[in-house]
């Protein structure tokens with residue numbers, strides 16, 4: 005393998021290691037997540053168990069794994085994250101009965117283990133911030149007429165939609181949401197709420213791929229190793245050609 009080949013391999017590896025963005029573009033707001041931010045993950049985990057696990061599970065995640073990855077002691081996990089009489093070895097399952105949930109919401113709240121992969125972080129971040137109140141109840145800019153109520157309204161406050169009318173391709177008059185404005189303040193300022201939703205999104209991204217924490221750490225070593233190899237190959241190359249030129 006020549007020096008040039010090594011360079012190409014290096015670039016390829018670098019591209020594979022740099023995590024491709026999961027966002028799906030469109031009108032979504034960009035969630036600038038960083039799964040290596042342990043403090044953000046801890047805050048996100050706390051929000052998740054307090055506000056989401058009443059209905060949703062993350063069935064592939066154990067509390068113990070969370071403790072290890074987030075740098076929490078077992079006592080901290082038991083005190084802050086495990087509701088009721090669960091144990092560290094348990095999977096993070098909701099206490100809600102699936103058929104009750106179906107009666108109440110019309111659908112069973114989906115397991116959220118892989119949602120950050122299927123929907124993307126930008127989608128989740130926009131969804132959590134996109135609730136607004138109409139005369140018919142809650143709606144959402146990202147998921148129209150969601151079966152999920154706005155469970156964080158006391159934190160965010162109540163948003164209303166600013167709409168405009170337009171004529172569609174078939175000549176029909178329709179309305180669309182242009183922006184959302186805060187009608188009634190919540191316990192958090194809009195800025196703090198956005199930050200909290202970023203933490204929650206970060207947590208969901210981590211849950212969808214816990215191994216990313218280790219893999220990326222390994223990736224750095226792979227790069228360093230390849231860098232060293234490239235350097236040695238280069239020296240060898242110079243050595244070989246020294247007498248020829």
Ligand code: HEC
Pocket residue numbers: 051052055056057058059060109111112113114116119122123128131132147149150151152153155156204
């Ligand atoms: C009161 C029960 C309930 C609570 C609490 C709840 N959800 Fe939901 N959630 C639902 C239901 C029901 C759906 C299905 C919505 C639909 O399909 O219209 C849903 C859907 C979702 C989805 C969309 C999944 C997908 O791919 O379609 C996400 C993301 C989500 N919830 C995140 C959260 C987060 C984060 C929290 C905590 C802040 C939370 N939920 C709290 C009931 C709940």
